[in-house]
Amino acid sequence: MDITSDPKAKLWLDGFGKKRNTKLSYTLAMKQYTEFTGKTPTQLIEEGKEDIKAGKLMDERRIFIEFNEFHNNLITTDKAPKTIYTTLAGIRSFFNKYYIEVPKVKYDSEAKSLPENEEIPEKEDLREALKVCTPMQAAIMLTGISGGLSAEDITNLKLKTYLDGLDKETGICTLVQRRMKTDTRYITFLSPECTQAINKYLEIRDRKIKAKDSRRERQLAKQRASPDSYLFISERIKDEYLQTGDEEIRKLTVGAITKIFRDISDKAQQNTPGGQWNTIRSHNMRKVFDSALLNAGADSFFVEFIIGHKIDKTRAAYFRAQPEKLKEIYAGYIDALTIEEKLDPTEHPSYTLMKQRNEELETQNEIMTRERQAERETLKTVLDEIEKLKQATTEREKLQAEFSPIMEENEEQIKAVEDITGVDFVTAVENYDVGRIIPPDSEAMKEHNRRLKADPEYKAKWRKITSYKEHKKLENQKHETFNTLLDKL
Structure with missing residues (x-):
């Protein structure tokens, strides 16, 4: 079915202007939906409006059955989560164009590609x-x-x-x-x-x-x-x-x-x-x-x-x-x-820039001023800050490696609660007995909780790696160092 010739679909697609990739992606999504339902885009809109005018509740409308069945079909045919999300987004966009409500279905709004599709070449x-x-x-x-x-x-x-x-x-x-x-x-x-x-x-x-x-x-x-x-x-x-x-x-x-x-x-x-x-x-x-x-x-x-x-x-x-x-x-x-292993050093931009700077320095050394000396001292300060930043980053990476299994188990427990309750973890804590839902702690988690109570040094390290304040402090340190470096280049 060529949906691009359908007047309702054409008006919808024209609204994306020069966004060709979005047009293509949403056209393919709508083509799948029309083939699944056996209806043209115009028929789908007309039926949707008829059901609204008839005063039908959402679960009584034709779109409720068709959209849910289509969603289930995507799942049973092993489509990647990101593919399902993009496909449903395209169909929602079409119906929203004509002010027709689409039924809610559970899907990951931050869906990612399948792990095997995330690999990049070496x-x-x-x-x-x-x-x-x-x-x-x-x-x-x-x-x-x-x-x-x-x-x-x-x-x-x-x-x-x-x-x-x-x-x-x-x-x-x-x-x-x-x-x-x-x-x-x-x-x-x-x-x-x-x-x-x-x-x-x-x-x-x-x-x-x-x-x-x-x-x-x-x-x-x-x-x-x-x-x-x-x-x-x-x-x-x-x-x-x-x-x-x-x-x-x-x-x-x-x-x-x-x-x-x-x-x-x-x-x-x-x-x-x-x-x-x-x-x-x-x-x-x-x-x-x-x-x-x-x-x-x-x-x-x-x-x-x-x-x-x-x-x-x-x-x-x-x-x-x-x-x-x-x-x-x-x-x-x-x-x-640079991908190829061999690159003539004299053609490398870094070589050209370094050569140019060395020539400038040779000239400036003869007429060195206090201002230039101050700039050198400032540059040294920046380099010292970069070194401190590297040390802080290395320390954080070591802590992340040490606590990685515990943090992963925490995430799994949170996800399990959210999957069962259908709401975010904070809301689940407020409305459900989370202790009855959350998976039991592993031996490693039990040992972790014991050490948090008995070992102050261990507790301090845990707070450092999980503290948003510490994370923000490191990010600010990176940005400040980068901005200072830009100013002094």
């Missing part, structure tokens, strides 16, 4: 994948890894944006972007490894042939760069483009990028069993970017901003006003984002 996996890539595939893959761009944002990236942001000296490209999904303006960067791959791809696009071959020349003409060209274009372009010059004709689609990553995964022989997502896929490149930066010690606010997530307006404005400082911070993590 660097060695990515190296093997890059070996089988075409120049275009390698450029797209590295754009996701080094800049954290989503498939949709990659398709919207313009050639001019890339060329304007490319620093030929360092090889880093600065991209001032607006993320389509969240309508958030942000700044991100592409690594030298990535820009080398993109430049190679662009050279191939603009290549010329020596022998006269009109058919081949026409093919090359369709892919050559133009002032308004997208950075990445479709591999198959209609002849219509040569007559109109309309860049939308050769624009790459999100579906095409999905197919590109499927092809890479096939060639690299890294496909996963049926029913699971391949680790070599577009969204995972974004996860690799996020994970690599955080594991290398990057500040979480910095990572959130350059990946295009929404952060508080004050901090976002602060970041947007300092692209060069952000670029210097990014340059410090190039090693973490």
